[in-house]
Amino acid sequence: VITVCAADNATAERLAGTPGVEVVVWDGGPGDAAALAQVEVLLANVGVRLTPSEAVKALPNLRVVLVVSAGLGPWGPALADGTVPASITVCNGRGVHTSATAEMAVAGLMATVRGLPTFWEQQRRHEWTRHDFTGLENRRALIVGAGEIGTRIAAAVELFDGAATLVARSARAGVHSSAELAGLIGGHDIAVIAVPHTRETERLVDARFLAAMPDGGILVNVARGSIVDTAALLDELTRHRLHAVLDVTDPEPLPAEHPLWAAPNLILTPHVAGLSAGWQDRAFGLVREQLRRLAAGEPLLNRTMKDY
Ligand SMILES: NC(=O)c1ccc[n+]([C@@H]2O[C@H](COP(=O)([O-])OP(=O)(O)OC[C@H]3O[C@@H](n4cnc5c(N)ncnc54)[C@H](OP(=O)(O)O)[C@@H]3O)[C@@H](O)[C@H]2O)c1
Numbered sequence: 365v366i367t368v369c370a371a372d373n374a375t376a377e378r379l380a381g382t383p384g385v386e387v388v389v390w391d392g393g394p395g396d397a398a399a400l401a402q403v404e405v406l407l408a409n410v411g412v413r414l415t416p417s418e419a420v421k422a423l424p425n426l427r428v429v430l431v432v433s434a435g436l437g438p439w440g441p442a443l444a445d446g447t448v449p450a451s452i453t454v455c456n457g458r459g460v461h462t463s464a465t466a467e468m469a470v471a472g473l474m475a476t477v478r479g480l481p482t483f484w485e486q487q488r489r490h491e492w493t494r495h496d497f498t499g500l501e502n503r504r505a506l507i508v509g510a511g512e513i514g515t516r517i518a519a520a521v522e523l524f525d526g527a528a529t530l531v532a533r534s535a536r537a538g539v540h541s542s543a544e545l546a547g548l549i550g551g552h553d554i555a556v557i558a559v560p561h562t563r564e565t566e567r568l569v570d571a572r573f574l575a576a577m578p579d580g581g582i583l584v585n586v587a588r589g590s591i592v593d594t595a596a597l598l599d600e601l602t603r604h605r606l607h608a609v610l611d612v613t614d615p616e617p618l619p620a621e622h623p624l625w626a627a628p629n630l631i632l633t634p635h636v637a638g639l640s641a642g643w644q645d646r647a648f649g650l651v652r653e654q655l656r657r658l659a660a661g662e663p664l665l666n667r668t669m670k671d672y
Contacts, residue, residue: 366655367402369423371412378648384659392418401425405658407651409433416442420452428664429454430654432647434461434512434638435560435588436668443668444563455654455666459512460646461638465611466516468637469556469586472609473521475631476582477503500526506548507531508568509558509587510539517556526554549576554584561588571596574606582607586637589614594624601627611637 367386370376376387388399391412403423408414410432416439420426429448431439434457442448475481479497486493503526507514510532518528529548535541540548542564549555555577559565569583569592577583577600585592589612600606607629616635618624624632654664 366404366658367399368405368407368655369400369403369419369426370407371410371414375407375411378644379651382652382655385655390414390422392422395422404428405430405655407432408439409437410647413437417447420448426452428452428654428658430651431456431668432460432651433457434459434465440560440562440668453664454668455664456668457647457650458666460643460650461640462512462516464640464643465513465558465586465637466520468611468633469513469517469558469584469609470520472611472631472633473505473554473556473582473584474500474524476607476609481631500524502526503554504529504552505554505556506552507556507558508545509556509560511558513586514556514558517558521554546573546576549573550578553578553580554582556584557587557591559587559591561590565591567591567593569593569597571599574600577606579605580607581605582609584609586611588612589616598623598627601629604628611635 365384365386367388368379369388369390371391373389376389379385379387388403390400392414400422401424404425405428406419406423406426408429408431429439429452431454436456439448439454443454448454477497477499479495482495500521505521505526505528507518507528508531510530514530518530521528529552530539531542531545531548532539533542557569571593574596583597583606594614597608601608609631611633612635613624657664
């Protein structure tokens with residue numbers, strides 16, 4: 365029997381009846397030490413959020429953390445700084461939000477190139493004025509991140525006769541390496557960010573990155589807010605030089621008085637890209653598959669590296 369820790373009853377109920385699995389509910393408060401000592405697997409970033417340090421302290425036999433979201437949240441830095449020892453395997457929910465997140469990026473991009481915000485404003489004013497907003501045809505999109513989400517966005521860009529250039533950490537057929545990134549920015553009118561937030565990607569989109577984008581360029585970020593320098597982007601938007609589509613911001617939630625809310629040329633959504641009707645079923649399907657693999661001694665899926 366594998367003992368799994370869930371931080372609330374709703375999460376625990378999702379695993380009810382899974383063969384070979386016992387669930388302990390612990391929300392970070394005072395718990396039953398004997399029961400917590402049995403825990404080998406922790407479900408993280410779902411329901412009540414446990415901090416990595418409190419979880420590692422309270423769960424002496426913890427060996428696997430299954431992060432239910434695609435991004436690792438606090439588990440990334442905790443892995444990198446050793447708060448989570450290397451003996452504990454951390455896996456993320458890669459794949460659970462792919463389609464929805466790519467869809468939101470493409471929706472924002474399409475809305476921007478076809479001028480939907482302008483036409484919505486005109487509609488409210490009952491104004492029939494035609495503008496020539498051309499679509500993705502012949503546009504060049506630089507997709508930073510050639511994983512689940514980035515490749516899906518690239519396919520959509522190509523479906524509408526645009527050209528997509530993919531960048532990942534390492535080069536391979538059809539994918540450039542991150543070392544080539546700086547030289548590629550200027551040749552693309554669109555930059556889409558679909559990389560995890562790591563030490564390397566923190567502020568990857570800084571003032572220099574943005575300055576290298578051509579006038580009228582569009583930045584799309586559906587990854588994590590801190591990958592983009594908010595102040596530098598705000599400056600470009602305020603000067604009407606660039607457009608942006610942001611599902612994620614730094615900070616989050618964005619305070620009501622933050623200047624980004626009123627920035628021109630911006631479509632902003634409150635970190636909802638990953639939401640979809642079936643994400644919880646997919647997430648817990650993945651959790652059950654991971655537990656089956658663990659019981660069978662098979663390798664786990666989506667193991668994350670120390671730098672994530
Ligand atoms: N807004 C939302 O609601 C939402 C929902 C889901 C996910 N996300 C975010 O989207 C991110 C990407 O998700 P995914 O499922 O596509 O992840 P993924 O399949 O793991 O792909 C990540 C890609 O990023 C590349 N990469 C990592 N570090 C890089 C660097 N320094 N420079 C260039 N490329 C780099 C990887 O390169 P290699 O291929 O060489 O490893 C890989 O191609 C997640 O980490 C999460 O933070 C947001």
